[in-house]
Amino acid sequence: MSYNEIVIAGFGGQGVMSIGTTMAEAAMSEGLNVSWLPSYGPEMRGGTANCNVVISDGEIISPIVLEPSELIAMNLPSLDKFESAVKPGGLILVNESIIERKVERNDVRAVYVPSQEIAAELGNLRVANMVMLGAFIEATKLLKFETVVDMLRNIFTGKKANLVEINEVALQRGADCVNV
């Protein structure tokens, strides 16, 4: 049975919540069980926010993640807060653009992603979170890229249809950061 417990954390406005909901939506459409649990309150208004996503092919017991199997750290306070909680053998995705330090543990896999530089290169800073999601999918093989791209096609329609392509490229550029 697969049972992935993911924490995604960063500043409000970095798209932390939407990385989580996109992940959960995609997993659900692939027939997996999911839960998405946000932190809420004043911290949503610009402070540090995080969400817990659980993805399993079996029953999801608790939506609360205490020991993540995967951590996406979008800023330094998030890495500081959650690094020690990650399960041995787990994965830490680091937003290298604003986190200057390296992962200190050597019993986890660390992947560094310059998400904001890539997003800037692509001409839209708002796709930085999709870069991180692309890296996550490549590193975990938990979801299919096509599933996310199909979702993007459903979200961005009409005048916004042109956003599908840049998001798709962002996913791919994130994936390219893994195994380099």
Place this chain on the structure above:
Amino acid sequence: MAIVYQKTKGLTDAELHYCPGCTHGIVHKLVGETLEELDVLGKAVGVAPVGCAVFAYDYFNCDMQEAAHGRAPAVATGIKRVLPQHVVFTYQGDGDLAAIGIAEAVHSAMRGEKITVIFVNNAIYGMTGGQMAPTTLVGQKATTAPLGRDPGHYGSPIRMSEMLATIDGAAYIERVMVTTPASVMKAKRSIKKAFELQIAGLGFTMIEVLSTCPTNWGLTPVESLEWVKENMLPVFPLGVYRDVTKEEA
């Protein structure tokens, strides 16, 4: 034999419990007659208060709801929003409307709820035994103000008609009294107009009726009528405080 007068169909046959000389009975009659004359008894829903008029649900000959203290305008809001074509009214005293329920009254007016509020102001808490009301006059004795209302301690009486008339959602606000046949006739016309404007969908309507409380004022019925004129009128002047039909004209 020709019938020259008969009781309105707008009231039930239940015996009113009000004290001798209290003008609640007159106000009930005027509301009942209005509902009958406008032929809306079958689609009227009234809301009774907590206070002397608590049993009003037994007196009006239409569907009725008994509200918690002060909440009648909120209850009426719920009814009217579900039944927008119905005629909805509240019947409230000064404690119910001007003290514990002032927020509900103000916000119903603000939303322009198409209801009619009959506000009976007798400057005292009747049912609970003569305690001070927000409309109690300066110097007027009450069982919780035995030396008379001290404005340094309690402030001065609140004027609801004047206050609610400042609210955009109010369509018609008038203060009347029922101390003489002429003033009763006048009050009847005012109440009828308020209901008509509700039915026309113009907004919140309220008629404040200066009323008597011989029992708690410690006066005879006749003295009480005089007391209204001498003491209440200077503080609570009669008149139309808001009438959107005039403003539009």
Place this chain on the structure above:
Amino acid sequence: MSKELWKGNEAIAEAAIRAGCRCYFGYPITPQSEIPEYMSLHMPKAGGVFLQSESEVAAINMVYGATGAGARVMTSSSSPGVSLKQEGISYMCGAELPGVIVNVMRGGPGLGTIQPAQGDYFQATRGGGHGDYRLIVFAPANIQEVVDLMQEAFDLADKYRMPVMMLLDGMIGQMMEPVEWKRPAIAPEDLPEKPWATTGTKNKRLPNIINSLFIDPDACNQHNIRLEEKYARVTESEQRYETNDTEDAEVIFVAFGTPARLARAAVRLLAEDGIKAGVFRPITVWPYPYDALYKIAAQDSVKAVVTVEMNTGQMIDDVRIAVKGARPVSFVGSAGGIIPTPYEVAEAAKKALGR
């Protein structure tokens, strides 16, 4: 049928509309404001009424008026706001009016915290306002169950002419899970008539009166007896609960809502240590499934019963009533917005078993 990802609060609102609710009155408060937000957009689309009131007090009294006029009506709030609604809830019970009240609980007392808690258990299950009365109280543990119970909540409210409370914690309100809309949406016009409602006499019947005043003590006593008989019928017919892994269990966790999920995670941890544990989860916390819990707690295999709550120990009173001293009952939990961990829950079980 396909699944959709729904946030708890929004799912509650959508489920209410699908259950034929066409009236919502409420006042914003965290962590449930997505309910009025959703209603403000979708209730008018369904031809219903959404109104943001000036206070929770006004909101519950608008509910009173609207349900008295025959509509399916709902309000929602979180702990401090639900305290304010207690006056109206008592009047609704006295006047025998249906309605659904959602409490997405946060930490208390007072202003407390906006984080999830279960400190309103006593308030919800013992009445909450003045006088002798009860509410049917559903305590779902996941969003699918929230959605499934919503229609039942409205149906039971109408059937028994009493308010039904949905008692959730902030976590269920804020989280997202897949939802399957199992039942077809109900059109309000297909619901049974309410001959008692104040919809106007149309000059064809005597006036209907919605009232909770019985000034004569004998009449008031008779009214209370009648209410009590109704509550007895509810107690007889409407208990709901769920069990997991309780057969041959050494220790039984009792928990409602979110802690029941934590307890099930603790069951897995205990299994690694060779300890067999199970979970008894009341879905109605009033009426409380006392007899069902007793049967499970009094099994030969059971050595201890542990309640898990996000408060300082409230449901434990009902668990003790149910277990009738047959087994030791202990408590683990935390209040004020801190969610106990499955490790703490598992440790509490070991302690209760003397290991």
